[in-house]
Amino acid sequence: MIRVEHLKKYFPVTQGFLRKKVLWLKAVDDVSFEIQDGETFGLVGESGSGKSTTGRTILRLYEPTGGKVYFNNIEITALSKEELKRIRPKMQIIYQDPYSSLNPRLTIFDIIAEPLREYGHENIEDRVLELLEAVGLSEEHAKKYPDELSGGQCQRVAIARALALDPEFLVLDEPTSALDVSVQAQVLNLLDSLQKEMGLTYLFISHDLGVVRYLADKVGVMYLGNLVEMGTLDQVFDNPMHPYTRMLLSSIPIPDPKARSLKKGVVIGEIPSPLNPPKGCKFHPRCPFYKPGVCDAKEPEMIEVERGHLVKCHFAGEL
Amino acid sequence: MKELLQIKDLYVNFRTLWGIAKVLNGVNLTIHKGEVFGLVGETGCGKSVTALSILRLLPSNAEVSGKILFKGENLLEKSEEEMRKIRGKEISIIFQDPMTSLNPLFKIKDQMIDVIMLHEGLEKERAIEHAKKLLKAVGLPADRVLNSYPHELSGGMRQRVMIAMALSSNPSLLIADEPTTALDVTIQKQILELILDLKNQYNFSVLLITHDLGVVAEVCDRVGVMYAGNIVEIAETEELFENPLHPYTRGLLSVVPDPRQKKPLKPLRGSVPSLINPPSGCRFHPRCDHMRDICKKAKPELIEYSPGHFVACYLYGGDLDD
Numbered sequence: 001m002i003r004v005e006h007l008k009k010y011f012p013v014t015q016g017f018l019r020k021k022v023l024w025l026k027a028v029d030d031v032s033f034e035i036q037d038g039e040t041f042g043l044v045g046e047s048g049s050g051k052s053t054t055g056r057t058i059l060r061l062y063e064p065t066g067g068k069v070y071f072n073n074i075e076i077t078a079l080s081k082e083e084l085k086r087i088r089p090k091m092q093i094i095y096q097d098p099y100s101s102l103n104p105r106l107t108i109f110d111i112i113a114e115p116l117r118e119y120g121h122e123n124i125e126d127r128v129l130e131l132l133e134a135v136g137l138s139e140e141h142a143k144k145y146p147d148e149l150s151g152g153q154c155q156r157v158a159i160a161r162a163l164a165l166d167p168e169f170l171v172l173d174e175p176t177s178a179l180d181v182s183v184q185a186q187v188l189n190l191l192d193s194l195q196k197e198m199g200l201t202y203l204f205i206s207h208d209l210g211v212v213r214y215l216a217d218k219v220g221v222m223y224l225g226n227l228v229e230m231g232t233l234d235q236v237f238d239n240p241m242h243p244y245t246r247m248l249l250s251s252i253p254i255p256d257p258k259a260r261s262l263k264k265g266v267v268i269g270e271i272p273s274p275l276n277p278p279k280g281c282k283f284h285p286r287c288p289f290y291k292p293g294v295c296d297a298k299e300p301e302m303i304e305v306e307r308g309h310l311v312k313c314h315f316a317g318e319l
Numbered sequence: 320m321k322e323l324l325q326i327k328d329l330y331v332n333f334r335t336l337w338g339i340a341k342v343l344n345g346v347n348l349t350i351h352k353g354e355v356f357g358l359v360g361e362t363g364c365g366k367s368v369t370a371l372s373i374l375r376l377l378p379s380n381a382e383v384s385g386k387i388l389f390k391g392e393n394l395l396e397k398s399e400e401e402m403r404k405i406r407g408k409e410i411s412i413i414f415q416d417p418m419t420s421l422n423p424l425f426k427i428k429d430q431m432i433d434v435i436m437l438h439e440g441l442e443k444e445r446a447i448e449h450a451k452k453l454l455k456a457v458g459l460p461a462d463r464v465l466n467s468y469p470h471e472l473s474g475g476m477r478q479r480v481m482i483a484m485a486l487s488s489n490p491s492l493l494i495a496d497e498p499t500t501a502l503d504v505t506i507q508k509q510i511l512e513l514i515l516d517l518k519n520q521y522n523f524s525v526l527l528i529t530h531d532l533g534v535v536a537e538v539c540d541r542v543g544v545m546y547a548g549n550i551v552e553i554a555e556t557e558e559l560f561e562n563p564l565h566p567y568t569r570g571l572l573s574v575v576p577d578p579r580q581k582k583p584l585k586p587l588r589g590s591v592p593s594l595i596n597p598p599s600g601c602r603f604h605p606r607c608d609h610m611r612d613i614c615k616k617a618k619p620e621l622i623e624y625s626p627g628h629f630v631a632c633y634l635y636g637g638d639l640d641d
Binding site for chain 1: 361362473475476503504505506507508509511512530531532533534535536537556557560561570571572574575576577578579580581582584585586587590591
């Protein structure tokens with residue numbers, strides 16, 4: 001359904017009053033992956049890894065600097081504005097903060113009806129009620145305003161709005177990060193059942209690996225604008241091969257005191273500035289397996305270590 | 320173990336435009352010397368208000384009653400002058416967002432030595448030496464950091480600076496209010512390890528406030544679970560995870576995604592109630608599968624169900640009608 005080839009998104013960094021370009025921030029730097037029909041691809045990484053920028057560039061909410069994105073074999077990156085508008089209903093996005101993504105001056109009804117009106121649908125009222133029901137809300141919520149609803153309910157409204165035009169593909173950008181765990185579970189279960197009922201395809205962006213484990217089929221791990229590891233859920237979680245993936249996985253607090261990790265000091269340093277990333281492998285200054293002359297000299301290729309399991313490391317499969 | 324802090328029947332009401340919010344509804348808990356006590360709960364359950372009550376930092380529209388005994392003395396009876404000597408010296412606090420806790424206009428050096436000179440009564444030169452020692456203890460390059468402004472440091476480094484400042488006068492209690500919530504997981508791991516290391520080194524107690532049961536499982540010795548202004552359960556960490564008693568605790572544990580395996584999540588019904596008009600009796604009763612008549616009538620007391628394991632629920636006794 002989705003094919004991303006060598007996607008790049010660079011942001012110019014300007015300085016001074018003449019806005020002179022001084023350098024480029026390579027937020028997404030040569031990222032390639034595919035998402036199959038009906039599948040959930042989890043994109044994980046820490047702040048500044050480029051996971052959200054990847055999601056937005058795929059939808060052309062940002063214009064890519066380079067690379068191609070295909071949606072059902074249509075090259076999205078080559079479409080004109082007009083053609084893009086025609087295809088937009090099929091691809092939607094849900095953001096982290098439901099309060100700021102809903103217009104506070106519109107009622108819930110109007111928020112959900114807006115895309116339907118924009119695309120000239122009929123029977124708007126029936127459709128809105130149907131959508132409210134699909135996300136577990138009722139007719140009485142339709143007259144309310146966003147500030148009268150809880151965070152979880154607002155996120156349900158955002159989901160209903162995203163579903164209004166019968167999309168095939170949804171980018172979920174940290175959809176539950178602003179919610180409490182008990183509400184998060186409700187929204188995750190909702191996303192899961194909507195996917196099964198409607199055959200939706202998800203790009204699920206999250207920093208929370210527990211949530212990704214719950215929802216994703218395949219996982220890609222990002223670090224400073226690169227995908228460093230990609231594979232099925234079990235490949236990446238049970239047999240992580242990139243040293244960064246291992247560091248990330250061993251940092252997650254496990255909700256089980258018996259599994260308390262005694263291993264200390266597995267995390268070395270902090271993420272460097274994306275404005276001035278390290279040469280060679282961007283992870284080398286923090287890598288416990290760093291080999292001078294190799295890791296700091298040449299950027300590693302993405303290597304397929306086992307079927308469907310790709311790792312961007314000079315020593316993939318050897319560590 | 321000896322008690323360091325005892326909170327007894329703490330009630331906090333806030334006068335608001337919409338009515339009186341009954342934010343703490345009789346909180347009871349004890350923190351022992353040298354332990355890490357976790358206070359866990361969802362948004363609005365009162366965990367941060369509990370922390371602020373201890374330091375008497377609540378806004379002026381708050382009405383407080385009950386007792387907060389610190390080393391045997393009731394903090395609620397202290398004068399403002401006496402409290403000022405306790406805050407930052409005996410009891411320190413670090414918050415979620417270190418950027419807003421640091422003054423953006425001053426270098427770290429100026430902010431740190433101010434605190435040290437005030438609490439320790441040291442000369443400037445000695446204060447700088449002390450600041451350097453503290454920064455080294457939290458794993459920072461002391462000279463560089465002292466001459467930096469807060470915005471020049473990363474989130475993890477800023478939180479380390481806050482910890483260094485909090486420890487500057489060797490407090491007996493460190494309150495950490497969601498100290499790693501704004502940080503990435505790898506940095507969170509570093510900060511939690513640091514807090515545990517320093518605790519063992521300097522022998523203070525920690526009140527760790529968090530919404531993350533994973534963090535609780537990793538670092539806490541004992542845990543208190545809060546719901547809508549009440550402590551509903553207290554136990555040693557392993558006991559709580561293995562043998563949760565309160566229906567809310569059970570619900571909470573069943574919705575935490577586990578990164579080790581894909582498991583179905585069984586969400587609780589409904590959502591957290593309004594504290595201006597909270598449910599009668601047990602505040603959890605509208606969401607509880609075990610609700611009986613008594614639950615609507617009277618608030619269940621926190622009872623010791625098994626040694627060291629406290630629960631406030633009629634399923635475990637306290638129901639006089641039975």
